[in-house]
Amino acid sequence: MTDLLLIALYALAAGAAVGGAGAVALRLLRRRSVAVHVCVLLAVTVVAVVAGVVTVAWAMFLSPHDLQVVLLTVAAAAVVSLGVGAVFGRRLAAAAMWAAEGRATERRLEAGRRDLVAWVSHDLRTPLAGLRAMAEALEDDVVRDPQTVADYHRRMRIETDRMSRLVDDLFELSRINAGALRLAVSTVPLGDVVSAAVATTAPLAAGRGVRVLAPESGWPVVAGSEPELTRVVANLLVNAVRYTPADGTVQIAAGVDHDDAWLAVSDSCGGIPEADLPRVFDVAFRGERARTPQRAGAPGGGLGLAIVRGLVEAHGGRVHAQNTHGGCRFVVRLPAAPG
Template identity: 55%
Template sequence: MIDPNEPFANMVGHALHILPFALALVLPVVAVGTALLYWVRRGSLTTTMTVLVLVPMAAVLTGVLGVSGFMFNTTLTTMALVCLLVLLVTLPVALVLGRAIARRSVWEHQARERERAAEASRRELVAWISHDLRTPLAGIRAMAEALADGVVSSPPEVAGYASRISGETRRLSGMVDDLFELSRITAGALELTMSQVALGEVVSDVLAAQTPVAQRKRVRVLADASRAPVVLGSDPELARVVRNLVSNAIRHTPPDGTVAVQIGVDGADAVLAVDDGCGGIPDAELARVFDVAFRGSAARTPSPSGEEQVGGGLGLAIAKGLVEAHRGRINAHNHGPGCRFEVRLPLAAV
């Protein structure tokens, strides 16, 4: 041990004499600690922080014990206790800090993933909408030019062109309405006027409007509203949810198929279920049916007649946003000959 009464030069000389011995003891500990850090580098950040705290402490204690010749005098005992106290303080701090950094890293990673997914969704939406807008616009332009140039002159042909232009215009108008509604949802600008709404009446109104569409496609629409729950919501937005689900079911159900709408109560929730005859959705696509601009594969049976245009991929995304704005839940799963879309909304307090 170093005597404090020795001259400074002697103390420096003594320290230089024991330095190689101290390094010989400390370096193996550092090497083992480095190997341990490399081994746990892919583990949790908390484990890494713990190893980072323990390795220097172990190296210091090993060096002190080796230099002292493992002679546990008062000075060595005091130093060991100080090292132990530092370890007891720094180790919990390292654990807490490691967990905090890990949570922040996970949050930042998830935020980046959400941002990338949102950007990909926006690009996909722009691509889909650009295509869908060009198609009816090109048709309207061609038919308008034919009428203006006198290519079509007989009254029946003119009436047919006018009817087709009107249909394409309605389709464009619907797409614009969907985009506006989706923008309100994604921007958080949706304002709901909440009141007690009889879900059965909403379903009845929607089915009355959708029945002509189903009849043109020879699709049967069955409704079971034996229990008509009352929910707290906004009537226009709930009607849009039901309309989007029913029209989606009719669109993807082949001729002579059946669309079934059921209303019921399950605990504290009102349940709306819409079953179609689409033939089922592949399991890999079930989790994406509510994504913006997602239309699925050919397993979703298209209309063979071509009268029903393929949707813009926005209806289900809008339905999901509106349901969640009502603090409800919506999901889809294969059921029977097709798929079931199920909406759960909190019952209104009586």
């Protein structure tokens, strides 16, 4: 019994010494990664076992041969344990990193949702207040002049159209974010898509005195869904026309680069601040411009470019913005049609 007690004391003393050294090492490495901490903990455990075995073997006066066998056995177990620990530590560190990135992404999305709700509420409340005021004025015969009545009706229609577009954008964005978007992929000539988008944007461009220029030929063919691609180009054109000053020009170009087809919309808006370029495709981002539309054709709900990115990525493509001399350029890259 006395021998067993001495052996236990020797082992505890050796383990305590190694454990103390490990605690100091962990404190010095407290700012390092989770993988480093796991490896240090495993190394302390293995070294404590080795130290305990060596101490007990020395106290038991084992023969050199027996001591060598014990040490080789413990060393082999230590190598295996450290290898397993290193792999586990790396996986644990990767999992922790993914979890941190997931939490950061979730916080960004939540902040984006809050901003979206606040801005959309603001954009809906303002035209609704105007519609109510005009409707009450017409109902109470406060306004009787035919020209003023006609102007009220026109403004009511404009505000109603703007709210309808905002609701449509919200529905489209919710489909994209929910993964409910289903694309009917076929071979689509970009020339047809651009023609339809230009026709949709023509009234806005004519009202603002902006010229939309596009080549007559040389359009590539892509694999995609024509209605969604038409909306992509139309949103880019609307955005370009809205921010281009009167008598300005919006240009459309396209081509093929290796296995990708590209389409670019360039305007003369004066450029986007460099700090805002990475955020132009964020939901409800509208830069330094006023958030409240002041007239027909003024900046909308800040969802158009977010929808562009969602639809382009749903096609397996990508979109980016860059500043050019006197304006900016939005470039969409899509998979070219085979053959």
